[in-house]
Structures are given as structure tokens and as C-alpha cells.
Amino acid sequence: MLELAFKGSKKYWVWIVSLCSVIGFAFICYLWQLGFGLGITGMSRDVSWGFYIAQLTFFVGVAAGGVMVVLPYYLHDYKAFGRITVLGEFLAIPAVIMCLLFVIVDLGQPMRLLNVILYPTPNSVLFWDMIVLNVYLLLNIVVGWNVLEAERNNVKYPGWVKFLAYTSIVWAPAIHTVTAFLYCGLPGRGFWMTAILAPRFLASAFAAGPSLLILLALFIRNVTKFDPGKEQIQSLAKIVAYALILNVFFFLCEVFVVFYSQIPSHMSHLQYLFAGLHGHNAYVPWMWSAMAFMTIGIILLVIPTARKNESVLAVACIFVFAGTWIDKGLGMISGGFVPNPLHHINEYIPTIPELVITLGIYAIGALILTVLYKIAIGVKEESSGAKDTCESC
């Protein structure tokens, strides 16, 4: 099937080449980081995890969000999603690869990466994160590829694939739960020390992942002969709406507990993020934007007439994706480090090279996504050419 990725329009190749040049430029920045050390980033003794780990956290969510098309199809026999499960799986693959890359660029000694396997340490959550992410990657590659190949050959996929699909459904919440456990079990970090963190991560994931899927589906419909389907997009939109409501609800639960209890070590982080602390307030406009974006997202997605209008839906999905990204990919990690355990405030602002390296990993993700979707849509177009589109769903 890989040959399908090599037949494309001029626009396709321009896109591929521009992604590759971003990757190349970012790689040069990474070589600089490798030579100098992580000192070229904005991270510090106090904020020892920054943009990279925050992106890891967000994209584990996007990867897990892919399951929202796989689960209804396999567990509830929701046939409409049958034609787009592969889009969910093929979104999860680049998302997980991005996560793994974000871990690698964050390491001070990446050449020693294999120490995690050479000296396996089950009491470290990072060890488990490595396992669940790699297994989830493998599951999605195997399931996505086999189902698509079966579709191309007009045969039913083998039975063992279904077993792996069920496994991936259980696995998706697991990857994000483990990612939340990286943070929420740390003593002395009041911002993360809450049992709602994993549920909140999952809720935000099931909003962010499917909202990106909707945007991709709308884009695919516009530029290819494959239509992911009106019903499919509307079902996804409802999933986004309720996941987003849960995300905001979980957040408000946290806000209540923190501010009603008035425990300073829990309060100070939210105060820092949303109001600023002792004159440090770089994140305040961002955090309020995130809240506004998510609120707008909820309103647009819950009102049926708004949701059913696909242009409004696209705008809503952009708001949802941006809102959840700021919430998790910006505030969630550095917010936990400010103020530090000694109640000093040192803000974290990412540097240009740090952002370029991040952009490079985004480009790698986009490249893999493009190639995989090109293949998947190539197969879909072939089969829809053979028979009526609606029958194949």
C-alpha cells in the first residue's frame, strides 16, 4: 500500500517538501541543543520540565483521543464509524511518535536512553509510560494497517486483528492515565497532586483528539474524493461536546477543592496561572483565553443548529483544540513548578530554539500523518470507485 504515498499532486509534494525543510531546520537546532545542553531552552533549576514535556502530555491525549472512533465501532457496533476508524488509528500513530520524540529531545543525555531498558525500574512511572506508549504505537500500526489492507483487497480482516483492536481500546485510556500518574503522585507539587488529574487528562484528550479528527475529516472531504460522512462528523462533534464539558467540570471541581480549602500550596499555582503571583503573570492571558475558548467551544457544540452547520463546527473545533492545547500544552506543566517547593517564583518562558525544535517535531508528526492519510484515502478512493460510497460504510 505504501506506493499510494508516492503518487500525489503538485500541492501534495510542495507540502511534503516544506515539512521536510522545517524538520531539517529544527534538526539543526537540535544539534545545537545536543552540543550546548538543555541550557538553550527556557527551563531552569526551578522549572525543570517545560514545553517539551507539556507537548508530550498534550499529544498523548491526542493519541488516546483516536480511540473515540475505534471504540463505538468495535464495542457498540456503530457501523457509521467503520469507514473512519482508520483515520483515528492513523492519527494515533504520529501522535505517539511525537510523544516519544518529545521525551527524547527533553533528555539531558539522550545517548543513554537505553538505560531505561537496560536497568528496568518498575517503581518509576516513566518506565511504564515508555511501555504503554510503545505498545499503543504498535497496536495502532498493526490494526490500522491490516484493516486497511483487508479493505483494499475486499476481504474481512483476520480475527486476531479484532482482538488487537479491543486491546487498543483498553490501552488508550491507559496511556493517558499513566501520563497523568507521572505528575499526580509527586509529593510537594500541590498543583498536580489531585486524583482528578487522570480523569481530567482523559476528558481533555477525548475533546482534543476528536476535534482534530473533525477538522481533518472536513479537510479530506474538501480536497479528496473520499467523504468521511456527515453522520460520522456529527457523532464525533457530540463526543467532543460532552468530553469538553467533562473537562471543564473536572477543572471546576479542582478549583472548588483548592479555593474552598484555602490550602496555600495548592492554591498558589492556580493563582499564579490565572491571576499572577507577586507580579509574575506571563500566563494569565493565555489561561483566560483557554477558558474562553473552551466555553465558546461548549456553546457552539451543544446548540444543535450551530453544531450541524459545518462551518460553525470547524470554528468550534479550532477553539476546542486551541483551548485544550493552552490548558495542557502550556499551563499544566510549568504551572506545577511555579512557585517552586521553597515558594520562590521563577517563571518559565520557552526560547526560540526550543520552539523551533518543538515545531520540528510537529512537522514530523504532520509528515507521518500526511503519508498515512494519503495511503488510507487512496485505498478509500479505490474502493469507492469500485462500489457505491454508502454501501461501503
Added chain:
Amino acid sequence: MEKSRRSFLKLVGISTLGLGASPVLDVFAASGGHDGKPKAGVSKRLNALTAKRWGMVIDTRKFESKEDLEPIIDACNKIHNIPKLENKRHEVMWIWEDEYKHVFTHREHEFIDERIKHLPFLVLCNHCENPACVRVCPTKATFKREDGIVLMDFHRCIGCRFCMAACPYGSRSFNFRDPRPFIKEENKEFPTRMKGVVEKCNFCAERLAVGKMPACVEASNGAIAFGDLEDPESEVRELLRSNYTIRRKPDLGAGPSVYYIV
């Protein structure tokens, strides 16, 4: 301490009787028997200082100003090749000073007496009984020794900085860049570090191994005591018995081994 020394000497005596004068025994018998007064017992290996659980008691009443702490901090910095980095974000600190309200974050109140309010407090790794940094390390690069000292293997650390997120005391530093150009005078007896690894106070494990007390203890003019928390006869236990002491964030259950007399 006397007691453990005595019991050791007894052991040496018995062993010598039983095994005869093998060359190995000669070495430690010589170091234990003639080498003067070891401070906290002598192990079979040369004249190393050993304990069941090392602990530290800092008598803050003996300090008045920053100037009193400087020689202590300098002694550590020199011996351990700690770089002096201008960029605050990249700072490496093993032992440093901070105000009461930052060190004892849960004990601060607005009417605290002037002496405590302005007194600089020494801060260092607490060598916790139940260390979160060790729990989270994915490669066992940081580990707790049997004697309670939490150590770093600079050669195994992958620089993921999970331990820094886990430490509730902010005791760990990361080498954001090559530290070597920023070391004033290099001490050849202690390794320098490379970029990309985490480091922290090691309770001078390398000095204990050759029978010396930690550098900060030595430089403190008796203000810092160091010894075996499990030995009821030790100096630290005597201080803990006769003074009211506090620890940093004991409510977290990490079990810090550094005590402060205030």
C-alpha cells in the same frame, strides 16, 4: 560512638584470633588499632566511617549572618567541583542558604521573632528515609544506600529530571550546560560532571569512605553535627534528645534526615 568502636575492636580481636594474621586483616587492624580516634566506628575497609543511618543536626543558634554560612558553603563547593554559573536558571547548588519562610514553608507566621525572620538557614539534600527521587528514577541512577545516603550515579543518569520534579525540597540541580569551564579550581579527587545530568549533595560519601567527616560539618565549627541516627549514643542522637528540633515538610512522609535546632 565509643560503644561501636569498642565492639568493632572486639570483633577485630576475635577475627584475628580465629583467622590468624592474614595481610588483609593486618591492614584494617592497623588502621583501627593504631590510627588514633575514629569518630563513628571503623569498617573492615580501611578507616571508613559507617553508620546504620546517617543524619545531620544543624544548630542554627550558632549562626548569625550569611558570613557565618559562607565558609561552609564554600568548603562544599570547592571539594565537589561545583560550578559558579552566572545564569540563575542554570545554577548548581548542593548546599545553600535561604530564609526561614522559604525553608520551613509551613511554619512561617507574621509574628515570628526577628532573629528567626532574618537568620539565614542552610538548605541541602535531606537524604530522606523514603525518598521520592529514588522512587521515580527510571534507571536507578539515583539510589539510597543501606546507610541512608541518597546518591547519584552520574554515568547512568539520562537527564530526564523526573527526580527534580519529585523532590519536595528543591535539592537537585541539573547541568544545563557543560559545568567544567565554570569551576574555579578543580579538585582532582572528586569527579567533575558533564552536561545533561542531575546532581545534588551526597553527604560527602567520598569523605566518609576515607574516614573524614562531611566538608560542611568540618567547616562549621561545631554548628553542624553528623552521625548515626540509629545509634542512641551518637552525638546527633544526644542533640536530638536534649534540644527541640524541626525538619522540613515532615508531613510529606519523606522522612528527612536533616534536623534543625532553632
